[in-house]
Amino acid sequence: MTPSRRIGFISTRFAGTDGVSLETIKWVTVIERMGHECFYFCGECDRPPAKSYIVPEAFYRHPMIDAINQTVYVGTWGHMHEGRRAHPEIEALHQDFFSVYIRPTHITKQIQELKDYFKEHLYKFVH
Numbered sequence: 001m002t003p004s005r006r007i008g009f010i011s012t013r014f015a016g017t018d019g020v021s022l023e024t025i026k027w028v029t030v031i032e033r034m035g036h037e038c039f040y041f042c043g044e045c046d047r048p049p050a051k052s053y054i055v056p057e058a059f060y061r062h063p064m065i066d067a068i069n070q071t072v073y074v075g076t077w078g079h080m081h082e083g084r085r086a087h088p089e090i091e092a093l094h095q096d097f098f099s100v101y102i103r104p105t106h107i108t109k110q111i112q113e114l115k116d117y118f119k120e121h122l123y124k125f126v127h
Helices: 019-033 063-074 080-086 105-126
Strands: 006-010 037-042 052-054
Touching (some): 006 105, 019 037, 037 105, 052 105, 063 105
Parallel strands (some): 006 037, 037 052
C-alpha cells in the first residue's frame, strides 16, 4: 500500500464550471479514492474552506492583476512604431512573436513584488 500523501492543486480559480475547475474535481475524486488528501491554492474558490488556501491577488480578475494586464497587454504604454524608432537595434530581430515594447519599470517592480508575495504564500500553503 502506498503511503497517504497531501497533494496541492494551484490555479487562479477553483470555482464554478470552467474547464480547469471541472477537471480538478475529476482528479481530486480519483486521488482521494486512492487514500490521499487534496488541497487548493487559488485566488477564488468554492471548495471546502478547510482544504483551501485563498490569496485574492492570485485570481486573474483581481483589480491589481487587471490593471497590470491592461498596461502590459493592451499596450497603453507605447505603439509599435514608437518602440522601433526608439530601439532601431530591435528591427533586425523583429518578428511577429517579439514585442517591441519596453515594459515600464514600475510594472516590472510590481510584478517582482507579486512574485515574492505569492512565493511567501506558497511556502505557507505547503507547510
